[in-house]
Amino acid sequence: MIKYFRTSRRITWQGKLNLTPLVDITFQLIVFFMVVSQVVTAEREPMQLPSPADSQAKQKTQADRIVINLFADEAGQLGKIKVNAQPISDLPALVDMMLRLGPVARAKGTSVILRADKTIRYDQIEPVLKALSNASVGLVEIATEMEVIQQ
Amino acid sequence: MFNLLIFFLVATSFKLPEALLTARVPKTTGIAASIAVPLVPITIYLQPSTGDQALIIRVSSSIRSDAASLTVLEDFIELADHLKSLKARGVVNESTPVVIAARNATPWDHVVDAYNASVVAQFKQIVFAGWE
Numbered sequence: 001m002i003k004y005f006r007t008s009r010r011i012t013w014q015g016k017l018n019l020t021p022l023v024d025i026t027f028q029l030i031v032f033f034m035v036v037s038q039v040v041t042a043e044r045e046p047m048q049l050p051s052p053a054d055s056q057a058k059q060k061t062q063a064d065r066i067v068i069n070l071f072a073d074e075a076g077q078l079g080k081i082k083v084n085a086q087p088i089s090d091l092p093a094l095v096d097m098m099l100r101l102g103p104v105a106r107a108k109g110t111s112v113i114l115r116a117d118k119t120i121r122y123d124q125i126e127p128v129l130k131a132l133s134n135a136s137v138g139l140v141e142i143a144t145e146m147e148v149i150q151q
Numbered sequence: 152m153f154n155l156l157i158f159f160l161v162a163t164s165f166k167l168p169e170a171l172l173t174a175r176v177p178k179t180t181g182i183a184a185s186i187a188v189p190l191v192p193i194t195i196y197l198q199p200s201t202g203d204q205a206l207i208i209r210v211s212s213s214i215r216s217d218a219a220s221l222t223v224l225e226d227f228i229e230l231a232d233h234l235k236s237l238k239a240r241g242v243v244n245e246s247t248p249v250v251i252a253a254r255n256a257t258p259w260d261h262v263v264d265a266y267n268a269s270v271v272a273q274f275k276q277i278v279f280a281g282w283e
Contacts, residue, residue, distance in 0.1 A: 023152070026156055027152070029156055029159075030152070030155055030159055033156075033159035033160065034159060036163065049169065050259060050260040050263035050264065051260075052172075052227065052263055052264045052266075052268075053227060053228060053264070053267075054231070054271055055170060056172060056267055056271060057171050057172040057267070058170055058171060113171060115169075116259050117259070118258060118259055118260030118263070119258055119259070119260065120258070120259045121255060121256055121258065121259070122253040122254070122256075122257040122259060122262050122281075123255030123256070123281065125259050126279065126281050129279050132176050133176035138175065138176065139174070139176070140173075140174050140175075140176050141172065141173050141174070142171065142172040142173075142174050142263055142266070143169050143170075143171055144170055144171070144263060144267075145170070146169060146170040
């Protein structure tokens, strides 16, 4: 004879969610954003670049390059100067540096990229262009904002 | 930890992609550059203005840079069209040097716009010069 016993004990479902993978992914994302934000700002600090209409500018992917950053201050005058994330004291020092680096850059085929704030006066950029031409650099790439074509 | 993630998500500045305009800087920049005579360069004069127009753009395509030979333009789109029309009329060709002569106080933005307009018109030799 089979006997059934009723019990008052209820079987409860104890669902546990393992959060360890979620925490791992979150840490990975944090590290990613920490590293990426440093890499992006090293050479390309924020500034207002010129944005010509119907721009003919193209994107550059070459790794070996000299990036000259010319920042404007509040008055629209030339402020900070950096070359490949290295601060330069003033314009004459930049001109000297270009006269020294120019022939080497030309020999190696290194591209020279000029990133200048669009509000800087032309008379403060012309000495840099002259230094590059006197150093026989030949080709300079002027950074502009990429035009977003809306379709 | 999630606050940290949100902080970095918000603080990371996603910059606008950049593009590059290739410019030649010959050994001697300026109007008296290594340009063979008797080629007459096209000279684009840029002068900041305090009036309604932020910038005065003048183009000269003759040896005499007097008022009669200068064409005054409204904006850089007109400049590009004017340069294209000069080529279409056969007055110049793509090898004709283009000199961008800007006053000291001209913002770099306008100089680059003038350079871009010359590239749109498909000129190959474009140089920068000062204009005292």
